[in-house]
Amino acid sequence: xxxRGRRTDFTENLEAVARxxxxxxxxxxxxxxxxxxxxxxxxxxEFRVDPVSRIRMRNTVLAALAPARPTAAERAYGIFAxxxxxxxxxxRALVIVVLIAGLLGGATVASADSLPDEPLYAFKLAGEQLRxxxxxxxxxxxxxxxxxxxxxxxxxxxxxxSGREDDAIIATADYGSSxxxxxxxxxxVETSDPGTAALVSQLQTSITLSQQRVADTATRxxxxxxxxxxxxxxxxxxxxxxxxxxxxxxxxxxxxxxITAKLWSVxxxxxxxxxxxxTDADTATSSPRPIGSASARPSARGSxxxxxxxxxxxxxxxxxxAPANVSAARxxxxxxxxxxxxxxxxxxxxxxxxxxxxxxSPTRR
Numbered sequence: 001x002x003x004r005g006r007r008t009d010f011t012e013n014l015e016a017v018a019r020x021x022x023x024x025x026x027x028x029x030x031x032x033x034x035x036x037x038x039x040x041x042x043x044x045x046e047f048r049v050d051p052v053s054r055i056r057m058r059n060t061v062l063a064a065l066a067p068a069r070p071t072a073a074e075r076a077y078g079i080f081a082x083x084x085x086x087x088x089x090x091x092r093a094l095v096i097v098v099l100i101a102g103l104l105g106g107a108t109v110a111s112a113d114s115l116p117d118e119p120l121y122a123f124k125l126a127g128e129q130l131r132x133x134x135x136x137x138x139x140x141x142x143x144x145x146x147x148x149x150x151x152x153x154x155x156x157x158x159x160x161x162s163g164r165e166d167d168a169i170i171a172t173a174d175y176g177s178s179x180x181x182x183x184x185x186x187x188x189v190e191t192s193d194p195g196t197a198a199l200v201s202q203l204q205t206s207i208t209l210s211q212q213r214v215a216d217t218a219t220r221x222x223x224x225x226x227x228x229x230x231x232x233x234x235x236x237x238x239x240x241x242x243x244x245x246x247x248x249x250x251x252x253x254x255x256x257x258x259i260t261a262k263l264w265s266v267x268x269x270x271x272x273x274x275x276x277x278x279t280d281a282d283t284a285t286s287s288p289r290p291i292g293s294a295s296a297r298p299s300a301r302g303s304x305x306x307x308x309x310x311x312x313x314x315x316x317x318x319x320x321x322a323p324a325n326v327s328a329a330r331x332x333x334x335x336x337x338x339x340x341x342x343x344x345x346x347x348x349x350x351x352x353x354x355x356x357x358x359x360x361s362p363t364r365r
Contacts, residue, residue, distance in 0.1 A: 014039050115155060116167055124151075139199060142185040146203055149178035153210055153237070157217050160230035165323065168233045169267045169332040173260060173339035175237070179207070180256035180346035187249035187350035200248045207252065211238050236263040247354045253347035260340040264333070271333035274326045 009029075014036050016022035024040075027033040114120040128148050135141040156171035182203065190196050214237045222231035239262040241254035323329040 010035055010039075115158065116171070138185040138189045139193075139196060142182040142199065142203070145178050145182035145185065146206065149175050149182065150206070150210070152178060153214065156234065156237075157214060160221060160234050161217070161227060163227050163230060165230045165233060165270070166325065166328040166332040168230050169263065169270075170335045172233055172236060172263055173267075173332075173336045176256045176260035176263065177339040177342040177346070179259070180253050180343035180350075183249050183253035183256060184346040184350040184353070187247060187253065188353040190247055190249045191354060197248070200252070204248065204252060207255070214238070232266055233263070236266055246351055250347065250350045250354055253343070253350040256343045257340070257347050260336070260343040264336040264340040267329075267333040267336035270323060271329045274323045274329040 009032060013022065013027055013032060017024050017027075017036055017040065024033060024037060027036060114124050128144070128151070131144045131147075132141065135144050152171045152175040156168050156175060159171055160168040186196055186200050186203070190200065214234050218231045218234035218238075221227040221234065236259055239255075239258040241251070241258040244251040244254050
């Protein structure tokens with residue numbers, strides 16, 4: 001019963017009892033009966049109570065009759081009760097979608113700074129995939145992919161700073177592959193939409209600033225024995241490719257290929273150091289490593305052969321020690337390999353899109 005209804009019952013019963021129409025014992029609600037009794041006693045002494053006290057007493061009685069504020073559980077029950085009420089399926093589905101979107105949005109915001117081993121990290125990845133799913137144009141997808149790449153690079157820095165080398169390798173690998181995907185999407189509209197040039201330039205500037213920041217972090221980590229092993233992982237972000245003459249977007253894609261290929265080399269060497277038997281097995285069944293030409297194969301140590309595609313970049317060299325977790329080292333090396341292959345496919349896609357005959361782009365509103 002609402003607060004207004006309780007107050008109306010109180011007034012009606014008080015007047016009825018005061019006029020003698022109804023007896024006090026006939027009021028079934030014990031709280032309401034007690035309130036009417038108190039009011040009757042106050043009315044008998046009303047001539048001795050000043051107006052201010054009378055108002056205060058009345059407010060006290062009415063406050064006792066007012067319903068308590070609902071708890072969080074009661075609110076949740078009310079929401080599900082509304083959902084369960086008879087209604088068209090479209091309305092019910094809309095309410096559920098809004099609730100899920102609100103919960104996912106709140107969890108995504110709360111998980112912005114989460115790391116792979118934290119509970120909210122799954123919401124962070126789900127939010128990124130949702131943003132990709134609703135991105136319509138190639139430019140929008142490129143912006144989302146670049147945002148994802150920045151998130152992975154930030155995670156790689158934080159993981160490397162805490163000495164978590166395997167997780168830092170995986171985060172850096174995802175950074176390179178997302179960077180390549182962003183470049184491929186931009187290359188698909190680069191020739192047909194002149195306005196894309198500004199976005200490509202902005203992307204390149206962001207990459208340059210990120211490389212400078214990560215290089216400083218790698219140098220700092222190399223000076224600390226506790227994090228020296230992770231410095232070489234971050235140093236791979238500084239890898240550069242020979243200037244591409246095709247287009248600015250393909251230049252970024254080639255840079256992503258150089259980063260992921262160099263990371264694969266570092267991760268592969270580390271996995272081989274953890275498991276010497278892996279070296280012989282990989283030599284017999286090795287797949288092309290995407291540095292320069294696709295025919296380049298890893299050597300027995302897994303290091304990348306030199307090609308004319310990549311240019312020498314300063315790296316942080318540290319004395320490698322065998323990782324304690326062999327399984328984690330293998331897994332991070334596989335993720336680095338997959339990222340390198342994905343970046344190579346994205347770079348090839350970017351070049352094909354650049355050489356394709358441009359079609360008129362739709363007019364933007």
